[in-house]
Amino acid sequence: MTSEQANPIAQVLREHPQDLLEQWIQVQMDAPWVRLDLIGEAEIRAQSAELIELLGAACQSGNVSDIQADEWGRVRDFLRELSRSRATLGFSPTETAQFVLSFKMPLINMLRQASPSLDMQVWQTMWQASVLVDDLALYLLDVYMTSREQVIKRQQMELMELSTPVVQVWEGILVLPIIGTLDTARTQVVMENLLQAIVETASDIAIIDITGVPMVDTSVAQHLIKTVTAARLMGARCIVSGIRPQIAQTMVNLGVTFADITTRASLADALAYAFAQLNMRVTRNESS
Amino acid sequence: MKVLSHETLPLRQPEDVVLVRNKVRNWMQEEGYRLIAQTRLATAVSELARNALDYGGGGVARLEKVQNGSREGIRVVIEDRGPGIADVEQAMRDGYTTGSGMGLGLGGARRLVDEFEIWSQPGQGTRVTIVQWR
Numbered sequence: 001m002t003s004e005q006a007n008p009i010a011q012v013l014r015e016h017p018q019d020l021l022e023q024w025i026q027v028q029m030d031a032p033w034v035r036l037d038l039i040g041e042a043e044i045r046a047q048s049a050e051l052i053e054l055l056g057a058a059c060q061s062g063n064v065s066d067i068q069a070d071e072w073g074r075v076r077d078f079l080r081e082l083s084r085s086r087a088t089l090g091f092s093p094t095e096t097a098q099f100v101l102s103f104k105m106p107l108i109n110m111l112r113q114a115s116p117s118l119d120m121q122v123w124q125t126m127w128q129a130s131v132l133v134d135d136l137a138l139y140l141l142d143v144y145m146t147s148r149e150q151v152i153k154r155q156q157m158e159l160m161e162l163s164t165p166v167v168q169v170w171e172g173i174l175v176l177p178i179i180g181t182l183d184t185a186r187t188q189v190v191m192e193n194l195l196q197a198i199v200e201t202a203s204d205i206a207i208i209d210i211t212g213v214p215m216v217d218t219s220v221a222q223h224l225i226k227t228v229t230a231a232r233l234m235g236a237r238c239i240v241s242g243i244r245p246q247i248a249q250t251m252v253n254l255g256v257t258f259a260d261i262t263t264r265a266s267l268a269d270a271l272a273y274a275f276a277q278l279n280m281r282v283t284r285n286e287s288s
Numbered sequence: 289m290k291v292l293s294h295e296t297l298p299l300r301q302p303e304d305v306v307l308v309r310n311k312v313r314n315w316m317q318e319e320g321y322r323l324i325a326q327t328r329l330a331t332a333v334s335e336l337a338r339n340a341l342d343y344g345g346g347g348v349a350r351l352e353k354v355q356n357g358s359r360e361g362i363r364v365v366i367e368d369r370g371p372g373i374a375d376v377e378q379a380m381r382d383g384y385t386t387g388s389g390m391g392l393g394l395g396g397a398r399r400l401v402d403e404f405e406i407w408s409q410p411g412q413g414t415r416v417t418i419v420q421w422r
């Protein structure tokens with residue numbers, strides 16, 4: 001690569017930024033993967049224009065092959081930020097990659113116009129080969145991400161099992177501390193663990209402690225009620241404990257009630273209640 | 289009303305509902321809002337985000353730090369391009385549900401926040417804007 005003689009890519013970027021931009025926008029707007037539901041045309045245009053400008057500046061250095069070099073720092077920064085923002089907006093990895101890949105068409109088109117002697121047939125074949133390889137790479141990226149997501153899902157499941165222990169604190173008394181949020185999947189796990197523990201330990205009382213639940217919305221409330229109902233069907237009495245003041249207040253506003261479910265402010269209160277129910281008493285030693 | 293800063297988050301899967309309401313909570317914690325205000329807004333956001341997901345086929349949540357004169361607040365706009373709601377008044381009524389919920393989400397959210405505004409158009413989607421002042 002010689003930097004004295006202007007590289008054709010650098011030249012095209014310097015001389016035709018506007019043409020490149022218009023063509024690129026056209027390609028993006030017509031593409032099946034465009035996500036106008038997540039991002040507006042104005043923003044796509046602004047981002048495209050910025051990248052063309054940054055590319056032009058980077059290529060002026062004469063280095064058009066090593067994007068890890070210092071001259072490409074601003075391009076890398078821009079892409080990093082773009083990737084981050086698109087990910088939060090809900091773009092898939094391949095949709096994000098398409099943004100850059102779709103610049104190939106206008107860029108190569110421009111280069112072709114700059115060298116009219118090029119054989120059309122050869123050019124078309126090369127273009128086809130290039131698109132084919134891109135598509136393969138995108139497909140690979142897609143399946144790779146899917147399998148990664150599956151791994152994460154599985155880990156989440158495992159974590160969920162770990163984080164929903166059922167503890168027998170006394171003969172006949174189970175405690176189920178719930179920490180975090182109670183969604184449908186988690187409720188399923190909680191319920192299974194609880195029902196199984198009720199059978200295995202022949203417990204009469206199950207205390208569901210929600211001190212570690214940051215908020216109770218209608219969905220969490222419904223899941224709690226479902227869990228209590230299932231435990232009752234197994235013959236156990238349920239107590240819900242650890243409803244913090246701010247949660248009690250929001251529940252009142254929502255209009256959610258635990259109607260006929262016994263509730264206690266703290267786990268200690270619930271335990272005392274459970275002992276009383278089982279005709280047991282905790283007393284202090286009189287020795288001291 | 290002046291928007292001091294904002295952030296848009298997608299609502300595509302149940303985990304997103306948790307992410308959005310946690311973000312609301314974190315913002316309010318950082319800004320020193322009272323715990324009760326945090327819990328109220330986060331709970332309302334949770335209800336509306338889940339509606340957007342369950343009935344609207346997913347959408348986006350826009351979180352804003354806003355200022356009105358000397359008053360500061362958090363505004364959240366939850367929007368979807370789903371089927372919309374034909375009779376908003378009916379949907380707001382406690383106990384009304386077309387799903388398997390308790391039918392308390394919309395009415396409850398309105399009672400939890402300082403300002404509540406709903407826009408919905410059959411075939412176009414639903415947008416709910418809520419504000420909690422400091």
Ligand SMILES: Nc1ncnc2c1ncn2[C@@H]1O[C@H](COP(=O)(O)OP(=O)(O)OP(=O)(O)O)[C@@H](O)[C@H]1O
Binds near residue numbers: 388395
């Ligand atoms: N974003 C939306 N798009 C379309 N329909 C909606 C939307 N949000 C609410 N609805 C309709 O309004 C009804 C009432 O909503 P609301 O949140 O009050 O109760 P719910 O979701 O059915 O139950 P809950 O919130 O108590 O679990 C819903 O059942 C649904 O028919």
Ligand SMILES: [Mg+2]
Binds near residue numbers: 335338392393
């Ligand atoms: Mg709801």
